[in-house]
Structure formats: C-alpha cells, structure tokens
Amino acid sequence: MDESQLRQIRRFNRLVTRRVGALETNYLRRGRPLAEARLIFEIGADGVDVRTLRSRLGLDSGYLSRLVQSLKAQGLIELAKGGGDGRRRRVSLTRKGSAERAAYDRLSDRLAASMLEALDEAERGRLATAMGEVERLIRAASVEVAAEAPNSGDARRCLDAYFSELAARFEGGFDVAKDDSARADDMAAPSGLFVLARLDGDAVGCGGLKRTGKATGEIKRVWTAPSARGMGVARRVLRTLEAAARDMGLRTLRLDTNRALTEAHALYNKEGFRQIARFNDNPYADHWFEKRL
C-alpha cells in the first residue's frame, strides 16, 4: 500500500476528528448530554425501532433504554409498541421533539456556514466537490460484498427491485416469467453463487454466477440500488463473482445485456469483457459478452 496515501489519510483523519469532530460535539449539544442530542438526530421524522437505534449507534441496551426514558420524560419522544413484534418499541418525535430537531438542523447549518465563511466562491465550490468525492469513496470503501442465499429476504428484495427497474427501462417492459435464464437455485452454491453488497447493513446491490458448462459460467442479475450508484458497487460485485468463477475452475465467463442499460455496457467493457455473437435466446438481450479468465 502506498506510503504517501497512508500518510495523507492519517493527516486527514486527525484534522477532521479534531476540527470537525470537536465542533460537532460541542456545538450540537444544546445544553443536553451529547448522547441524547445524537438520539434526537437519529430518530428522524418517521420514528425508528429502539432495536435499530441500538445497532446504529452501537449502544448498550440498558444505557439506551435510560436515554430513551429521559427523552420521553422531557416530552420529546413517544414510545409505542412496534409493528408486528410485541417485544419491540418504536420511538417517534413529538411535536416538541421535532421542534428541537429543527433547532439542531439550524445549528448544523450555521456550523457548515462557518466553515465556508473565510473562503471565496471558487474555493467553496472546490471544497464541496472534494467533500463529495471523499464522502463517496469512504462510503464505497465500507461496502461489503459477501455470498448470500439467493432466496433470502434481502436477496429477494434486491432482485425484485432489479426486475421492476428493468420493467421501467426496457422499451417493451420486462416480465421475469419470460426470462428463465437464471432461477434462484441456478445461482445457489455449490454450482453457482449469489452475492449481496451491503452498506451499513443495508443491501445495496447484488449479482449472481451460474455455471453453464464444465468450464463456462454466466454472470446474471448484476444490480446496484439507486442510492449507491457511482460508488463502484457493481464493479466490486462483478470482480467478486469473477474471482469465485476462477476458484470454481471456470475458464470462460459470459453475460448478456439490454441496450437500455448503458452503464452496464460500459462497465463490462472496462472490466475486460469483449462483445461476441449471440449465444442464447434471451428475448431481452441485445448484446452478448465474454471474458477469458
């Protein structure tokens, strides 16, 4: 790993924890313990399960319970039984709590403005751009791609989202029933593989590998959630599948794609896939690719 890159990251980490972190922690408490302030922020407009809060903030359940009671005593939140599971509690902001949150929002804006004050217009633009880039790449770096059963809840949700996107983007719509090229069990281990990309626990992408011959496999269902685009998720999914294919002893990888999916087209080219002649009768395919491993 490049020494100068490590040094740059360390410098950045220190600057940012000391400058931004210190400001955030001092500014945003509004005379209230920081943990409570963070909680108000995290609860948001729609309410959350206590369970979710606990894992998101990484707090001890006893500690969190007390924080929640304290906010309730202040009239800032309400507690209700959570949906299906009678053990769960759902917290949501009261009117007063929302007002408090709005006040934090304003403070947060003021803080951001104070970081821009001394800069001129050109520098502000550059700062915003560079921050956007850092943000995107840090998030990209914390995406985890791992094998998952293709019929798990998250996997199904990804595939459904993928299919409805295809239905919206393909000229003649899309009907899974007409595309029998990859059923769930085709992509199940050991003859295939299905992977999910997760960002902070949420599924944000997927992809599958299906064995089609002794040394041939096919890539299917590569998809990225709209919220995670531009972060290289699809590329990582593709590379993970490719590595698995190598491990399975495959020598050739194939895939097909529709002309409407221009990003996919570009990705496959960039990753070394070359366009070949039609190799299947998928009614939705316009282009066929192959890569020798």
Add this chain to the structure above:
Amino acid sequence: MDESQLRQIRRFNRLVTRRVGALETNYLRRGRPLAEARLIFEIGADGVDVRTLRSRLGLDSGYLSRLVQSLKAQGLIELAKGGGDGRRRRVSLTRKGSAERAAYDRLSDRLAASMLEALDEAERGRLATAMGEVERLIRAASVEVAAEAPNSGDARRCLDAYFSELAARFEGGFDVAKDDSARADDMAAPSGLFVLARLDGDAVGCGGLKRTGKATGEIKRVWTAPSARGMGVARRVLRTLEAAARDMGLRTLRLDTNRALTEAHALYNKEGFRQIARFNDNPYADHWFEKRL
C-alpha cells in the same frame, strides 16, 4: 450561501464524525482513557512544555496536571524544568512512552489502511487527492487575518523569515539595510497597517500597507510561511490590506516585486493589479504594479 454546498458540508460532517471520528476514538485508546492517549500523541518525539499542551488541546490546567501525573506514574513520560522559565515544566516521552507511541502509530496506519482496502488503485489515488484538497481548504478556512503591531514578536519573526527567504531566492542576495522602503513604523496605524495571518495561533503569513500620498498607498512584505502555502493565505492578506486601503480613502494601490518571486507575480495579476512603469528606485524591484480601487 449556496444551499447545496451547505448540504454537502453537513453530509460530510456527519459521515466523517461518525465513521472516521468514532473509529479514531475507539481504536486509538488502547485500553487507556482517550485523553491520555491524545496526550501521548501530542507530546511527540522532542517533548513539549506543559503550557503548550494546555493551549493546544484546550484543557483545564488542573485536569491536564493530573493527566500528566498519571502518565508519569505509568512510566511513560518524564517531567523536567523547562528551559529558561523556572515555572514551566517540560514533558518528554521515556523509552517506554516512545514504544507506546509507536504502537499508536501502527494502529493509526492500520486504520488508514482499512479505509483503503476495498478500493482499487485508481480510487485510492482519487481519495488521497480529494482528502488533500479538503484538508487544505479546511485549514485555509481557519486561517485568521488580523491587524498586529509590526514590531510584535510574531511580526518580527515573520519579517525575518521573509527577509531570509529573499536572501536565498534573489540572485544577488538581499540586505534589509538597502531596502528602506518600509520600516516598521511606516506600516503602523493610523497611516499604515500591518496584518498577520494565523493558523491555530501560529503566525503563518504577513503583509503591510504604507501610505505614500494623499490617495495612494503601497503594499509591502506580503509573505506566506512555507508550511501554509497553497492555502490562499497571501490572497487573503492582500484582500484584507486592500479593504483597509479603501477604508482609509485611498484610490490607488501600488507594489513592486522581484523577478524571482513568480508566485507573487501571478497573484498580483489575478487580483487585478496591472504592470506599470518603474515608480521607485528599490534596487531589488524588477516589476511594478498598480491597482485602482
């Protein structure tokens, strides 16, 4: 102020405090209170005055004193009388303390490496570049430019550094005695102005304004410390002086510069100064500029 820029900064702040900040604070404590860990980091290889630590970390003197005693009890640091002033205490790391610090260094490297792991080479490069840009601009934004007596300690140090840089860069060297165009009191209020740029309390740049006629002034001694270059310090100094000139009722600003100072040349052009004919007999000047206010 641009709404989308504010939003970008808020998103960035949140991501970075939660991801980087949380990691730093949890990773780097090594079973020790965070405050102590930070102290070890801040003491560094050469040792520091307790006084300096206090202002750098913004700690209460009683609190800091106890932290220091605790580290001493653990055999990590030594306390000695500080140089000239018998009231001061100087702390330095023992062998054991240095080892501890090295362990923090390794952890910090590992943390940085973990942020790069999932990225490919191109993305790593982009991340490092963007982080560098964010760092530079955040630092730039926290530079403060303010009036200062041209004979204060910090002002003298800046001017001396400026003069020795000129001596090193000018073809025939530089001797202040031969340049009587701006003595300290020429730049003192109310007929002139001297400003210092500070970053975290350290002087990192300076510049002076000297009245040369009823409606004419001259900019002198604009300098940026090497550690703070590329952050727009000189530009801000220049703009501050220009604003002061306007307030003093001046209509014309002039300045001269040596051909060796190419960055200065570029800056003056960019800030709207136009090259004019020689207007003084400064032996070190090669170019003369003017700007109508």
Add this chain to the structure above:
DNA sequence: TCCATTGTCTGACTTTAGTCAAGCATCGGC
C-alpha cells in the same frame, strides 16, 4: 406445549471527563 432466544427495562455499579477554587513557587517590572 415447551424452551431457548430476543428485546426491553431496572438497579447497582465504575470510569472518564471536566470544573472550580485555593495554594505555592517563580517571574518580570518597577
């Protein structure tokens, strides 16, 4: 139906972080 698991709550703690005021030695200027 039983039972291990999960989600939440409560009580009883400890540690960390930080504040405030008083005290002592040293300094710098007069």
Add this chain to the structure above:
DNA sequence: GCCGATGCTTGACTAAAGTCAGACAATGGA
C-alpha cells in the same frame, strides 16, 4: 525588594458515559 501575574499542583466536587447482571414478557421453532 515588593507585587501582581503566570505556571503548575492539589483537593473537592459534578455530570456524563458506559458496564454488568438479573428480571420479565413476547416470540418462534422443535
């Protein structure tokens, strides 16, 4: 050689943050 200011230390606090174990109810699969 006096005196107010400065640098550090000490004692006596408080609040925030966090841990751990036990209790209880709801859940979900055997």
